[in-house]
Amino acid sequence: MPVDTKRLRGPEESQSPWLFVEQEQQSPPDEREDGRRKGQVDVRPIFARCGLVSQAKGSAYIESGKTKVICSVYGPRETERKDETDMKFGRLVCTFRFAPFSCAKRCGWIQSTQEKDLSMALLGSLHPGLCLHRYPRSQIDVSVLVLENDGSALAHAVTCASLALADAGIEMYDLVLGCSLRQEGSDYLLDPTFAEETQEPATESTENRGGMMVALLPSLNQVSGLLCSGDLEQQPLVEAVAACIEGCQRIYSVAQRCLLTAVKKKNPPPDG
Amino acid sequence: MTMTSLQETDVLSSVQPITVHVITIGRLASEACAVNMSPWKVCVPGERLCSTEVCKAGSGTYIRHSFIFASLAGYVVKKNEGEELPVISVARETEAQLLPDVNAIVTCKVTSINSRFAKVHILYVGSTPLKNKFRGTIRKEDVRATEKDKVEIYKCFRPGDIVLAKVISLGDVQSNYLLTTAENELGVVVAHSEAGVQMVPISWCEMQCPRTHAKEFRKVARVQPEYLMP
């Protein structure tokens, strides 16, 4: 167990008082809380901005509902460890972190296994979108921090990271956009909030429950990341993937506009 | 490990096969703008610019299925170069993404020397400064073109010297970028004497300190007269 010796921590046994509150068994509501529809491709409105962190090569911030994600990109810099593939292609290193105050339960500062798992998923989603063969012997560091987690953190992290990479001027084949979904019975909830993600099932035997995240390259229509867990039949699973893909396409115009504003603000138009 | 497609035409391309979907009306309009455009058109990565029959691909773009796509977020610039097809490229004004490439002239600073090679930090590629330094090595046999075996590194470079060199190779897994100074225009440009004063070159292998008039051995670069400060 890695022990954090640098920070003064509270007692080992500290727990949140909310754990002891009796959770009343609520059945999942028929309508979604924020007025979006079930079974329809309704994404929360997104606010995105690039170029916030002045020290980083590129950075981006996304806010969607209450979920807030910030990403910084550093590089290309020289790789510390090298192996055969590094001679021809660059290396992408992704770090995904939750801020300790981001979730209902306090997370420690040391990367937990869940965060390492999500970092690998983020890496797999971003990798196909970058032209890494143009950066041999170099390393590009992407660091994503979730400031507040109100559902679909990984999906928004993927979008945020690709906006930051484009802002940093790293050559990419296409933007990478992420969208997540929660399947409950026969309906799906696109872009779920944290409450919807962790909802207990109405009955023990509810079929077809699961959560999924899809990362898409919109212009090329290629899926670069797929992460799904739950208990789903094949047909709902396939429909859910299609719904996520459509959700990603909806986000594309927002991401495009954010990048165009950033380019116009950062760089003056070239002469001639 | 890149995958090769199976179609005959694409066997040599290192890009995977895709199905090109019908683009939406909005993008069609912007594509029309891109073809006969003012240079202020902005694009995002993955945006289709034009087909390879109309333009050639420049920097910041890539070719896929005979269409040119943007790979950077920046301004689309189209340059007409005489009779050939115009070159379309995407420009980002700030910090070019230069990496030391083979045959590039780089400016570096010597960090350590031993009897077989000198280790340097590459600071500039051409005239563009690098944000992150890269490490390079100048081997004993690459210091000069003649009498390669009689070279003594101690008489060519010292730690702290600024050197103009050329990249011969990207090196392999264990080594850094391999550089050479085996040309007249390459070698030490700025060096400080043991007294701490910047030295003046007197020949291709010696520099003199203006204060103590002591001569020290270096492999000096023959800088063009117009670049020398008065």
Add this chain to the structure above:
Amino acid sequence: YLHVALLFWQQVILCHCTLDDLRVDGRSCEDYRYVEVETDVVSNTSGSARVKLGHTDILVGIKAEIGRPKLDRPNKGCLEFFVDCSANATPEFEGRGGEELGTEIANALYRVYDNERSVDLKSLCITPMEHCWILYTDVLLLQCDGNLFDAISLAIKAALLTPSKIPKVQMMEDEEGTTEIELSDDPFDCVRLNTENVPCIVTLCKIGQRHVVDATLQEKACSVASLLVSVTSKGTITCVRKIGGGSLDPESIYEMIETGKRVGKALHAPLQDILNKEESLGKSREKVGFIG
């Protein structure tokens, strides 16, 4: 990890052959290599299994220990995974080389197995909020020849399916208020896990236009991306995950999910048969062990 460099022409030939449903060793795209499963190989564990899939050799040992349940799941037990890529497998795993691969595999296993639907975690609870069974599952990679996930999932399922030696316990409170654990006297009085829904993982690698099941290292070197599908015996899909650095067409994904479901569903029955046969042999079973 485990780089196998193939020359360009070798890759092209491999892809062309896969189009015609013919692979290097003569299998079709949906065939597995020869699998050997043996359970109860390590006697100190509550359940163990050894799986040999082609040249891939996996050993899984499960030890059940009493611990505190997780705070957000007070009335359920849990599984803890640890994957050790030992230097026995390849010299690249020496020191900390295999750690990255081990963490990646362990994280994927958590996602697939450590949930209510796969294993009946409620049956592992002894006293809510106080004591529960924690199944420490340790996976050892003895030899790697591609397709690690499938072999590991077969081994975990086999180890869980065998009569696990998790004894029945009762918590007794004595006069001073301290709790005591009381084991039942009968050594054969065990808790048998309900393992109906334990899924099996099928890894599908995309090579050219087709996808293959159970890829060897050479075939893996030619593929851009793989899809990991975990399927239960009823045909429900519990986890889908894309691994690898390439991208996939949505149509390919739909096809691969369908193949994965078909192949995965078909895996459960033969595995159950083998294990039933082993169990019926009981004490008279010949243990092959590690040699032979």
